[in-house]
Amino acid sequence: MSTAVEVDGTTEERTPPVLDLRAVTVRFGSVPALSRVSLALRAGEVTCVLGENGSGKSSLVAVVSGLLRPVEGELRLDGVPVRFRSPQQARSRGIATVWQDLAVAPLMSVWRNFFLGAEPTRGTWPLRRLDVGRAEEIAAQAMARVGVAGLDPAQPASALQAGERQCLAIARALHFGARVLVVDEPTAPMTIAQRALVLQSVVTARDSGLAVLFVTHNPQYAHLVGDRFLLLGGGRVAGDLTREDVDVEDLTRLVAGGDELTRLGEQLRAAHPDR
Numbered sequence: 001m002s003t004a005v006e007v008d009g010t011t012e013e014r015t016p017p018v019l020d021l022r023a024v025t026v027r028f029g030s031v032p033a034l035s036r037v038s039l040a041l042r043a044g045e046v047t048c049v050l051g052e053n054g055s056g057k058s059s060l061v062a063v064v065s066g067l068l069r070p071v072e073g074e075l076r077l078d079g080v081p082v083r084f085r086s087p088q089q090a091r092s093r094g095i096a097t098v099w100q101d102l103a104v105a106p107l108m109s110v111w112r113n114f115f116l117g118a119e120p121t122r123g124t125w126p127l128r129r130l131d132v133g134r135a136e137e138i139a140a141q142a143m144a145r146v147g148v149a150g151l152d153p154a155q156p157a158s159a160l161q162a163g164e165r166q167c168l169a170i171a172r173a174l175h176f177g178a179r180v181l182v183v184d185e186p187t188a189p190m191t192i193a194q195r196a197l198v199l200q201s202v203v204t205a206r207d208s209g210l211a212v213l214f215v216t217h218n219p220q221y222a223h224l225v226g227d228r229f230l231l232l233g234g235g236r237v238a239g240d241l242t243r244e245d246v247d248v249e250d251l252t253r254l255v256a257g258g259d260e261l262t263r264l265g266e267q268l269r270a271a272h273p274d275r
């Protein structure tokens, strides 16, 4: 089912969101980390979240991933209100998160990290055995799909570079049928080649029909892959723009004016202290 919306006087068909945040508020004590943030994530679309430190990006990731529960507002999955009690629950509903400080089990092989308990087996009980060959083949194919070709799946995960680790998590999400992919880009230094790998795998996920939420500090990277841009300032939505609204220079200017975004958020809060 799709809905028709008016865009510049023309009627455009838009699919309904997979995941919809409606006026979500999150507080830490009396500090509002997010204030009435709304956001619709659609299949085959990358939504980039941008904002300076403390603007609420991690809180937004935590809400979507089931780590934080909003005090106000709601999440809807396929139009139905949901309340995730844990990241496991969000994951079981098809929301895969690639955390900023993503951990891998460094001494375990790449394929073990890929399956993490969901390994393929062969034979029937009581002779059921782990099918290592098949597991390696699937992991290697899944990694190649996100742009990491020719990888030895038997090597320890510690041999992977930072971007490849993120790709491993994205490859898992694709293989296990996630519908929403949340990528919180690491702020730690990464080579351009590693960043490019992550961006490429975000595009692969989008082209495979996932709804992608991509959190980044970098407007250039955002503009390379984003269909929509959510600008946060002081926990509020300070801008919700599409590719048609902004070119990369506009986006860079808006994000570089992070202080302005924060001030705007504070002004909005002062104007509506009850919200």
Ligand SMILES: Nc1ncnc2c1ncn2[C@@H]1O[C@H](COP(=O)(O)OP(=O)(O)OP(=O)(O)O)[C@@H](O)[C@H]1O
Pocket (backbone or CB within 6 Å): 028, 031, 032, 033, 051, 052, 053, 054, 055, 056, 057, 058, 059, 060, 235
């Ligand atoms: N665990 C916490 N306890 C108290 N306040 C918190 C906590 N986590 C975040 N905050 C506050 O909530 C607000 C939003 O923080 P958040 O970490 O979501 O921003 P961010 O945009 O992800 O920042 P960064 O880019 O530095 O990670 C900030 O004012 C922050 O100080």
